[in-house]
Amino acid sequence: MVVDPQDSFNKRLQSARERAGLDRSAETEADADTRSDQNAYGLAMRMGVELVAALAIAVAIGYGLDRVFHTKPWLMIAFMPIGLAAGLRNLIRAMGPGSK
């Protein structure tokens, strides 16, 4: 039986690379993904900021418009639910389906 030197070399190379952990297999990458997902502190921080940032922008816009039109505080109140919805939209975009 003739052993293809090229083939056996490739096999040895492959096993050596695996031993040295040079080939990042699909499995380890998935592991890394879940690990970063489980960083609960970071996740909570991120989600909280996403939610509050939209609300803050909406309130700021409402307040600014109120000052322009002298309708305090009605536009601010009107913009609050929109800001909340935008915050939820941010959350869905960051965590929901389609976000990798």
Next chain:
Amino acid sequence: MAAGPSIDALGQFRLTTGFGPFGAAVDFTNSNVMMLASALLVLALFVVALQRRAVVPGRLQGIAELSYEFVHTMCIETIGPEGAKFFPLIFTLFSFILLGNLLGLFPYFFAFTSHIAVTAALAVFVFLLSTLVGIYLHGFKFLKLFAPAGVPVWLLPLLIPIEIISYLSRPISLSVRLFANMTAGHVMWEVFAGFMLLLSASLGTVGILAAIIPLGLNVALTGLEFLVAFLQAYVFAVLTCLYLHDAVHLH
């Protein structure tokens, strides 16, 4: 509380001037010194690391090539083939923020990413750039970003304000995330370290023994802070890519 050590958690973020009397004259702050240091370090690393251009890279060249590959892959995968154009920007942002975070972890060094003014400036720059890129590439069609396809018309008056506010909140969430992470870590460090001083000052020998607990916490926290420093630089770069993706592809 009697006189003695107290916890001054926010003192570490106070701006002073660097470079002696000359720096004081032109208001060159310690924050600016660290920015300059991180920029020069990145530059020096790449100049020195790429001097030899060996086929089998050494350690320094390995760092340079790995970081290049890492950011390049991120650009191409997140933005798409057009991402190569934005690679220099993303790489600059990533390395600058990463070095800023990491340098800030050293004792007596100043973490310039723990100031909202710095992170907000970076985030507003990214926000304006991605908006301008979108307008440059698509003109008025860029506004389609605020009206997703396949939405019933009667829902649009409600959805467009929501989308606009969601879009405007991007620089806030981008800047606050980096700033809050860095500040929180440094404050926790300071609080635990101050707690050690308080314990040993008020309880004597027992206090010194008990101070081992906050010391251990601080050691563990150091590891976490290194993770956060990398993670936040990465998150900032990835989100910049994501915003540019939206600007380039409009969805």
